[in-house]
Amino acid sequence: MVVGVPKELKDQETRVALTPAGVKSLVDLGHAVLIENNAGALSAFSNEEYVAAGASIYEHSAKLWADSQMVLKVKEPVEAEYANFRPDLTLFTYLHLAPLPGLTERLLRDKVTGIAYETVTGINKSLPLLTPMSEVAGRMSIQVGASYLEKGKGGRGLLLGGVPGVPPAKVCILGGGIVGTNAAKMALGMGADVTIVDLSLDRLRDLDDIFNGRVKTLASSAYNVSKAVEQSELVIGAVLIPGKSAPRILTAAMVKRMLPGSVIVDVAIDQGGCIETARPTSHTNPSYVVDGVVHYCVTNMPAAVPNTSTLALTNATFPFVAMLANLGPIPAIKHSTGLAEGLNTFQGSLACEGVAQSQGKEWKSALELVA
Numbered sequence: 186m187v188v189g190v191p192k193e194l195k196d197q198e199t200r201v202a203l204t205p206a207g208v209k210s211l212v213d214l215g216h217a218v219l220i221e222n223n224a225g226a227l228s229a230f231s232n233e234e235y236v237a238a239g240a241s242i243y244e245h246s247a248k249l250w251a252d253s254q255m256v257l258k259v260k261e262p263v264e265a266e267y268a269n270f271r272p273d274l275t276l277f278t279y280l281h282l283a284p285l286p287g288l289t290e291r292l293l294r295d296k297v298t299g300i301a302y303e304t305v306t307g308i309n310k311s312l313p314l315l316t317p318m319s320e321v322a323g324r325m326s327i328q329v330g331a332s333y334l335e336k337g338k339g340g341r342g343l344l345l346g347g348v349p350g351v352p353p354a355k356v357c358i359l360g361g362g363i364v365g366t367n368a369a370k371m372a373l374g375m376g377a378d379v380t381i382v383d384l385s386l387d388r389l390r391d392l393d394d395i396f397n398g399r400v401k402t403l404a405s406s407a408y409n410v411s412k413a414v415e416q417s418e419l420v421i422g423a424v425l426i427p428g429k430s431a432p433r434i435l436t437a438a439m440v441k442r443m444l445p446g447s448v449i450v451d452v453a454i455d456q457g458g459c460i461e462t463a464r465p466t467s468h469t470n471p472s473y474v475v476d477g478v479v480h481y482c483v484t485n486m487p488a489a490v491p492n493t494s495t496l497a498l499t500n501a502t503f504p505f506v507a508m509l510a511n512l513g514p515i516p517a518i519k520h521s522t523g524l525a526e527g528l529n530t531f532q533g534s535l536a537c538e539g540v541a542q543s544q545g546k547e548w549k550s551a552l553e554l555v556a
């Protein structure tokens with residue numbers, strides 16, 4: 186198969202979908218790999234390393250897309266990339282279609298086989314291609330939040346861990362999955378007072394065990410969320426219902442009652458955000474203020490640390506890339522239930538229930554579509 190890797194176009198998206206190590210493995214398996222000029226440069230991978238691993242460097246993005254049977258990306262295509270869509274193209278990347286009806290329509294219209302990293306499943310319904318970036322973003326959310334709590338960044342002027350004689354800041358984490366757990370680790374490490382809110386009591390039990398009682402756990406309800414965030418200086422949004430737009434469990438009225446200068450980091454913004462006042466921001470303009478509360482809602486947080494993030498992401502994606510290249514997309518989807526869950530669009534039909542429900546559209550299961 187011919188596999189192409191364009192340079193990312195999203196604002197300050199510095200990651201790349203394949204490393205030189207991945208190129209070498211694909212070439213050893215008999216595939217051809219096309220890399221756009223400097224696609225890996227911001228992740229510290231040079232053209233020379235890709236060429237040494239067996240890739241061909243392409244100067245022009247449009248030609249790379251046209252010559253590739255499967256395109257690997259990191260983030261959802263931006264409008265400038267839509268012209269490259271065509272029916273015999275397989276696109277393997279984060280898609281986040283639930284809050285993006287325009288992109289969904291275009292993938293359906295152009296009959297692209299769109300496989301989304303974020304809905305590929307593993308054992309026990311885990312999300313193996315979302316997990317590494319959730320680990321990065323969860324850890325980052327606390328360092329970002331701590332920085333925005335500083336006075337010079339518009340925050341309340343708090344040190345997360347406090348000092349002897351002055352209490353630490355209160356951190357409330359909405360959603361105790363991968364982002365939430367990693368945020369809690371960092372926040373506890375910095376000495377903060379941490380509360381985690383989740384709908385799943387089993388998850389809260391696990392968190393109580395993992396952190397040995399050092400975090401407070403709270404069952405998710407409008408009442409509990411409202412109470413917890415009113416008393417917190419830093420709120421992390423980390424709620425997910427796979428494939429769907431995130432439920433907005435923190436309302437605008439609740440944000441109004443938060444302390445002036447407190448900070449919200451809505452990591453779930455890539456799925457539309459779990460906080461009513463959140464709107465997508467970029468690394469160029471990451472924050473804004475609503476009712477005195479600083480909001481940071483960057484949709485591609487791991488792009489701030491591209492060397493770590495590219496390695497972590499491609500460690501997880503590569504086995505699926507190899508399966509798609511070796512078997513071809515339809516046999517690979519039939520072979521792997523987890524990959525089948527990743528199929529979002531196929532020959533003009535929607536294949537992801539969560540996206541369909543969020544957009545009020547019809548859908549069919551992947552196995553029905555590829556039968």
Ligand SMILES: NC(=O)C1=CN([C@@H]2O[C@H](COP(=O)(O)OP(=O)(O)OC[C@H]3O[C@@H](n4cnc5c(N)ncnc54)[C@H](O)[C@@H]3O)[C@@H](O)[C@H]2O)C=CC1
Nearest residue numbers: 318319322360362363364383384405424425453484485486
């Ligand atoms: N902005 C960015 O750059 C990045 C964003 N993300 C996003 O972060 C979000 C969270 O991802 P993960 O932690 O991996 O998901 P996860 O599935 O591991 O955790 C989500 C948690 O939300 C909980 N939940 C669901 N409904 C809830 C409700 N009503 N109230 C409270 N909790 C509820 C679930 O029980 C689960 O524990 C996703 O939208 C993901 O795409 C991930 C990485 C980077």
Ligand SMILES: CC(=O)C(=O)O
Nearest residue numbers: 318455484485486487
């Ligand atoms: C998961 C996601 O949104 C990201 O890594 O950018």
